[in-house]
Amino acid sequence: MEDTDNKRKREDNSTNLNPENKKLKNEELIVINNETLNSLKKSNNFKNDFPYEKDVGITKFINENNPGFTVSLKQRYNDFLVNEIDEKGNVVHLTNLKYEKKKVESEVDDSLSQEEKDNKAFELLKDYIKDEEKIEKIKKIVKDNGKDNTVVTTEDIPNKEDRTKLHQFFRKHFSNRIETETKINTVQINIHWANGRNTDMRSSQKGDSYWKQLGGEFCQFTMFKTNKETMNAINIIAYTLYTTSRSLGIAGTKDKRGITVQNVTGYHMTPEKIEKANKHLLAQGIQLGNFKFVKKGLKLGDLKGNLFNITLRKLSIDDNNIIENAIKSLKNIGFINYFGMQRFGTTSLPTYEVGKAILKKNWRKAVDLILMEKIGESERVRKARKIWKDSHDPKKALEEMPKNCTAEISILKAFEKMDQINAYSNALLNIPRNLRMMYVHAYQSYIWNLAATYHIEKYGYKPAIGDLVITEEKQKAMDSKKRGKHNKEKPDIITSENIDKYTIYDVVLPMPGHDIIYPENEIKNYYEDLLKKDDIDPKDMKIINKEYFLPGSYRKLIVKPGNVEWNIIGYNDEDADLALTDLDKINGKEAPINIPDGKFKALQISFSLPTSSYATMALREVTKMDTSIKSIKESGEVIDE
Known part of the structure; x- marks a missing residue:
């Protein structure tokens, strides 16, 4: 039975990680009078309000002739299903929750007493150690529970495979009692009681041998999460496993709003331990399965993309030709590879504003922007922000700030620990790095979106002389050099001589940084004009601070989805589940039934996209709808939280 204190601690954490949010009404406004907000209003026409697509540079469509149609965008998070595509091109699915350990035929009858088992094992040991005197010494170590700290050293065992077999023999028959390790600079093995002293131990080597026998030092498993940010889910799993998030590796992050499936690796973890966590994780909307050992842990970028299965409810038209033409256009022509609205946060303050302040080394403004009051937040968050605004007392503000406000809590804790509220740079550094970098990446994305729109306005949907291009072959070469840690290779540049070799699908635009080239x-x-307007020099992105190192990168201007499929489904119940998740399939749930003459119609569409491309931008091309939170709420949609 679980320890009561640990259980209570877990339940408290569960509550903190999922605070109940009471939303403010759209018409409620917050009046903020502080130096930071006033300067923002003056310099950037900043409004403390949710942005539209146009506010982050999203304005163009590829096929303007498609009239579009209205649907319910992300009304329910289980209408948005995402499955990761691994580096080998396999779609990641959760297919089982149980770990079936491979059964190994026992050489010792489990019905015997421990003493009888040991005696049988000593008989088998003669196949490995021929010196009976040494075997007798090992018997004495076992019988006396190692009280004399005796160490028995074998004769030379030149063959590594034979040494491995002997290590495995002792682990199997004398687990947790006898330890073995190869003696340094020899081919001999030391054998001693598990707590023996004065031994020539190499525990790291022993550990490597143990995990190698299992198949690798990492346990890979599939994570199924519901309506959770990826890092939030990882933190919950780490807490449940009594480890740190650093011991868990992922290939990419997924949106909060949706049900997503992806691979995770855990360093020196066993499937049995991870599997047991499922009963605690179920209430958090997380389940883990498909366990196996692998030699390498996952790192960001170790994937090919994602497969999306999306249900768009309340389809407004009956003309299937319009829908078919729109989806054919998406499949054959593609969409502008804008960074979607999710990139810029879910509050009334776009995250790129914080990123801009950081890149300008205005640490105070960055902190003030993160902590300032924002519209549309829960009453508890609003109260905590007001306490900070009125008192600048980090302790009092922390008492009210919900645990899922990671950035705010990190800053306030830093202020409390340092006993001062003006160490802004250090306070920012207390924010977890992945979250801290999100702000500056949002600014890069904002600039990229504006540049993409300008490129289309200037040159249309064709490559231009001076453009940067990366062909499929070039991308493979760049990826190979990146993995091999060679010098970063640059894109090719279109000239009047080679322009006929390239298409618009080869054109890339840079993410601003100190180690990229521009068209x-x-x-x-x-x-240059955009960055100059914000008083930012790309060269400073290297020297600004080692914690905000931004070399830059390149991103395709136009993307064509793969594996595009679609169908129309009729339904009567607005809250009916219209698609099966991986967990539904495991639990044997029946597939939804299409009701042709149903009260409502839904468009179900699936497609695959490369990493970092946004499905919402593909849907935008099809429907011609603004995907911003502000626009969705103005249309009367109730977003399922």
Whole structure:
């Protein structure tokens, strides 16, 4: 039975991680009078309000002739299913929750007493150690529970495979009692009681041998999560397993709003331990399965993309030709590879504003922006922010701030620990790095979106002289050099001589940074003007602070989805589940039934996208709808929280 204190601690954490949010009404406004907000309003026409797509540079469509249609965008998070595609091109699915350990035929009858088992084992040991005197010494170690700290050293065992077999023999028959390790600089093995002293131990080597026998030092498992940010889910899993999030590896992050499936690796973890966590994780909307050992842990970028299965409810038209033409256009022509609205946060303060302040080394403004009052937040968050605004007392603000406000809590804890509220740079550094970098990446994405729109306005949907291009072959070469830690390879540049070799699908635009090149045409001037307007020099992105190292990267301007499929389904119940999740399939849930003459119609569409491309931007191309939270709420949609 679980320890009561641990159980209570877990339940308290569960409550903190999922605070009940009471939303403010749309018409409620917050009046903020502080130096930071006033300066923002003056310099950037900043409004403390949710942004539209146009506010983050999203304005163009590829196929303007498609009239579009209205649907319910993300009304329910289980209408948005995402499955990771691994580096080998396999779609990741959760198919089982149980770990079936491989059964090994026992050489010792389990019905025997421990003493009888040991005697049988000593007989078998003669196949490995021929010196009977040494076997007798090992018997004495076992019988006396190692009280004399005796160490028995074998004769030379030149063959590594034979040494491995002997290690495995003792682990199997004398687990937790006898330890073995190869003696340093020899081919001999030391054998001693598990707590023996004065031994020539190499525990790390022993550990490597143990995990190698299992198949690798990492246990890979599939994570199924519901309506959770990826890092939030990882933190919950780490807490449940009594470990740190650093011991868990992922290939990519997924949106909160949706049900997503992806691989995770855990360093020096056993499937049995992870499997037991499922009973605690179920209430958090997380389940783990498909366990196996692997030699390498996952790191960001170790994937090919994602497969999306999306249900768009309340389809507004009956003309299937319009839908079919729109989806054919998406499949054959593609969509503008804008960074979606999720990239810029879910509050009335776009995250790129914080990123801009950080890149300008205005640490105070960055902190003030994170802590300031925002519209549309829960009453508890609003109260905590007001306490901070009125008192600047980090302890009092922390008492009210919900645990899922990670950035705010990190800053307030830093202020409390340092006993001062003006160490802004250090306070920012207390925010977990992945979250801290999210702000500056949002600014890069904001600039990229603006540049993408300008490129289309200037050159249309065709490559131009001076554009940067990366073909499929070039991308493979760049990826290979990246994995091999060679010097970073640059894109090719279109000239009048080679322009016929390239298409719009080869064109890339840079994410601003200190180690990228810019197009050799008017797009370069546009980038420079945008950054100059914000008083940011790309060269500073290297020297600003080692914690905000931004070399930059390249992103395709136009993307074509793969594996595009669609169908129309009729339904009567607005809250009916219209698609099966991986967990539904494991639990044997029946597939939804199509009701052709149902009260409502839904468009179900599936497609695959490369990593970092946004499904919402593909849907935008099909429907011609604004995907921002502000626009969705203005249309009367109730977003399932």
